[in-house]
Amino acid sequence: MHKKGINYIFIGLLILCTSCFEIIEEVSFNKDGSGHVTLTMNLSKSKTKLNSMLLLDSVNNYKVPSKQEIRQRIAQAVEKVKRIQGISNVKNSIDFGEYIFTVSCDFTDVDALNTVISNFSTKKDAAMIKKQKHFSFDTAKNTFTRNYHYDISAAFKKTNMEDRKVFETATMTTIYRFETPIVSSQNTTAKIAGSKKAIMLRVNAQDIIKNKNSIKNQIKLQN
Amino acid sequence: MKKILFIVAICASFTSIAQNLESKIPSSAEAVVSINGNRLVELVSIAEFDNYNFAKMMFKELSRKKEENKLTSIKEIGFDINSKAYYFHKRTDSINYHNFLVKLADKNMFESLISPREKETIISEGGVQIMVDHSSVTVWNDQMLFVTGYEKPYNYFKDNEERFKAEAESEDESYYAIKKRVAQRWAKAYALSIFNGNGGRSVLNNKNYLASKDKEAAASVWIKNYGGLMNGFMSNIYGMSGMSSLAGLQGNMYNGFKSVVANLYFDTDATRMTMEMEVSAEWEKAFKKVYNSKMDKNFYNYFNQNDVLAYMSFSMDMQALFEEYPALMTSMYGGLMPQYKQEMDLSGDFLSLLLDEEAIGELMTGDMLFVLNDFGEKEVTYTSYEYDEDYKRKEVKKTKKDMVPDFTIMVGSKKGKLLNKAARLGIKYELFENKAGYYKINVPKNEIPVDLYTVVKNDILFFTTSEEKIANIVNNRFVKNLGKHQKLMQKNVSTFYVDGKKIMSRIPASELSTKERGFMNYAKENFKDAYFKSSKMKGNKMRSEMRINTSGTQGNSLKAFLNFIEFAAK
Structure with missing residues (x-):
């Protein structure tokens, strides 16, 4: 017990440092609406803290998973994604040195991505996704829409103060690449590349939580 | 004269009521608060x-059900705030009671807090008001309020199911209804x-209870027999019926513990809680051996109060601990699993056969001191991304400052030679690096974000994050300051x-949110x-004390705490 006490005192103090992470969603579209997606979660900036956390049993009353458990969970998720129709070439990487995790895959059309999200959602959310698709590509209008139905602000209000802190400095970035030039985008924070073929949107988690901004966007391409 | 007599009579009646309240607590109470x-x-x-x-x-919460005359003061609850209030716990073979006793100053005020629906259930019997529901009974008159919450243990009613079923008032009465009615x-x-x-x-006949009382305490806890109480809880958990635990199973796990007394004080510049625990003669003997040693004086040479944010010290006799442990283990776990008592006994003997208590006692004397010296900043590199004009990302290394603890750990050991031998082996396998008279431990940077140095000197094994400190220790330059x-x-x-x-004051403001x-x-x-200390055994008692020193600017420490709650709730 005493030994544990020491761990908590010395290492527990490290947890006072605020956490920091970024999520990057990168999608490259082909002309026919198929494409390649990479999701990156980069916790490198918090690695000191994470290293300390992994030595503990629990933080803020949450059980801290072991590296083994994390690997297992990711492997399970990847297996699940592999079985989804329209998804192929699923790859993932785990780097516990830098705490960077990626998953990437090819898709035949964006609806397959909606299926992926539905597969990891509750029944209620899955039904919502059917109505309000997270990814949609309207080939007739040549418009790509990124959307979601979650009320993040409301969900966030349910969490306690300690948990909220984790998101204070987090960012979410989306990068979409197309073969045809981009004409316009609805989200004014998004920046269109000089080549007009790529668009990047970086949003602070704080702004998403406060409903000031979101990764929702509608991108119109040249006909 | 008449007036004086009258006043004296009133005072006397007040004190007698106060005493009456306490005298209502039965001597069979397991615990009294x-x-x-x-x-x-007086304090607030x-x-x-x-x-x-x-x-x-x-x-607001209390007067939610009230239509008018909403509460504005604690006085309006109707309790006599100036007198003592009591909680006590009592167990019988069938029911556990949690009881509250309070003196009433104004019965009407108290009654006004009862909801109209509850009021309908009030019955008057022999000058007292009674309210009964499925989990509590409330009784009061002009002077006193008594509330008891009761639990009906599942096991007791299961064991006696047939007997109670025979008491059914009608054929349709379910066993659940019978249980409810009987309880x-x-x-x-x-x-x-x-x-x-x-x-x-009354509990006032119990000398141990009387001796535990302290007028200065703001609140007090007295537990008649901590071992008995815990064993009772355990037997409830492990599904033995209440009867068997009351009958006293031989050699239960917590039997070594006897009475516990705790007192809470709010002084002008400190809040204190003292605790005293009596142990059995057998444990007293063992504990006295284990906790007999004084910390090796050498330790004090490496302590400087100006360089300390927090520390933890232990001083026990490791040899005695290993000698006493098998017997204590048998008495504890043998009681928990009586059917394996013999096995426990044998494994305890085996353990002492295998262990060389003396050698262990030399390797680790039992003196330990962990000091948190400071927080330092350490530069760490991390991975981030930069994007070109086409938003193609490139991995880049950035640096940032992380806060890391500076600490020193000291462990008493008389086996310096052995430890040095181990360190030399460590060098061979590149676990250690030989420095000027001390060793640097090659910790994997990813796992532990600090440097770690070690040395054995003056029968102490040191670990510290500070190279300067370890050099000072080795070269006898460490300045002590104990205060x-x-x-x-x-x-x-x-x-x-x-x-x-x-x-x-050492935590950088940038690490914290505004709140x-x-x-x-x-x-x-x-x-x-603040500190928590447990002292050596005195007689058959272990004493410990927790103390939080306050600045005293708020008048007294209770105010300091209430103000803190007020501040935090904002």
Whole structure:
């Protein structure tokens, strides 16, 4: 017990440092609406803290998973994604040195991505996704829409103060690449590349939580 | 003259009522908690209390059911705030009772808090009002309020199912309904017997209880027999019926513990809690051997109070611990699993056969000191991304400053030669690096974000994050400065000390949110340092004390705490 006490005192103090992470969603579209997606979660900036956390049993009353458990969970998720129709070439990487995790895959059309999200959602959310698709590509209008139905602000209000802190400095970035030039985008924070073929949107988690901004966007391409 | 007599008579009647209240607690109570209203009101007046926002919120909650005359003061609850209030726990073979006894100042005020629906259930019997429901019984008259919450143990009713089923009032009555009816009947009879004071001998006949009382304490806890109480809880958990635990299973796990007394004090510049635990003769003997040693004086040479944010010290006799442990283990676990007592006994003997207690005692004497010296900043690199004009990302390394603890760990050991041999082997396998008279441990940078140095000197094994410190230790340049801490460490088996004020001032503001910063500043101004210490055995008692020193600027420490709650709730 005493030994544990020491761990908590010395290492527990490290947890006072605020956490920091970024999520990057990168999608490259082909002309026919198929494409390649990479999701990156980069916790490198918090690695000191994470290293300390992994030595503990629990933080803020949450059980801290072991590296083994994390690997297992990711492997399970990847297996699940592999079985989804329209998804192929699923790859993932785990780097516990830098705490960077990626998953990437090819898709035949964006609806397959909606299926992926539905597969990891509750029944209620899955039904919502059917109505309000997270990814949609309207080939007739040549418009790509990124959307979601979650009320993040409301969900966030349910969490306690300690948990909220984790998101204070987090960012979410989306990068979409197309073969045809981009004409316009609805989200004014998004920046269109000089080549007009790529668009990047970086949003602070704080702004998403406060409903000031979101990764929702509608991108119109040249006909 | 008449007037004086009258006043004396009133005073006398008041004290006699106060005593009456306490005398209602039966001597069979397992635990008693008393709240000294008088002392609390001395520290924080009723008007001051009523002014707190959290008090106002409490009043609002309490008077939610009231249409008019909403509460505005704690006085309006109808309790006599100036007297003592009591909680006690009592178990019978069938029911566990949690009881509250309070003196009433104004019965009508109290009654006005009862909801109209509940009011309909009130019955008047022999000058007292009674309210019974499925989990509690409330009894009161003009002077006194008694509330008991009762639990009906599943096991007892299961064991006696046939007997109670025979008592069914009609053929349709379910066993659940019977249980409810029977338990309610018992609880009501019990509540009335306590209220009317014919519940048998009072706890005031218990010398141990009387000796535990302290007028200065704001609140006190007395547990008649901690071992018995815990064993009772355990037997409930492990599914033995209440009967068997009352009958006293031989050699139960917690049997070594006897009475426990705890007192809470709010002094001008400190809040203190003292605790005293009696142990059995067998444990007393063992504990006295284990906790007999004084910390090796060498340790004090490596302590400088100006360089300390927090520390933890232990001083026990490791050899004695390993000698006594097998026997203690047998007595503890043999009691928990009586059917394996022989196995426990044998494995205990085996353990002492295998262990060379003396050698272990030399390797680790039992003296330990962990010191948190400071927080340092350390530059760490991390991976991030940069994007070109086409938003193609490139991995880049950036640096940032992380806060890491500086600490020193000291472990008493008389086997310096052995440890040095081990260190030399460590060098061979590149676990250690030989420095000027000390070793640097090659910790994997990813796992532990600090440097770690080690050396054995003067029968102490050191680990520290500071190279400067270890060099000073090796070269006899360490400057000691003990202050009050020598006494604290010397007199106690273990001490846990935190200089809260200093710690808080060392945490960079950038690491905290705005709210936390406000919190910290408030705490910094009003709280100083704190410690928890447990002293050596005195007679058959183990004593420990927790103390939080406050700045004293708020009048007294209770106010400091209430103000802190007020501040935090904002």
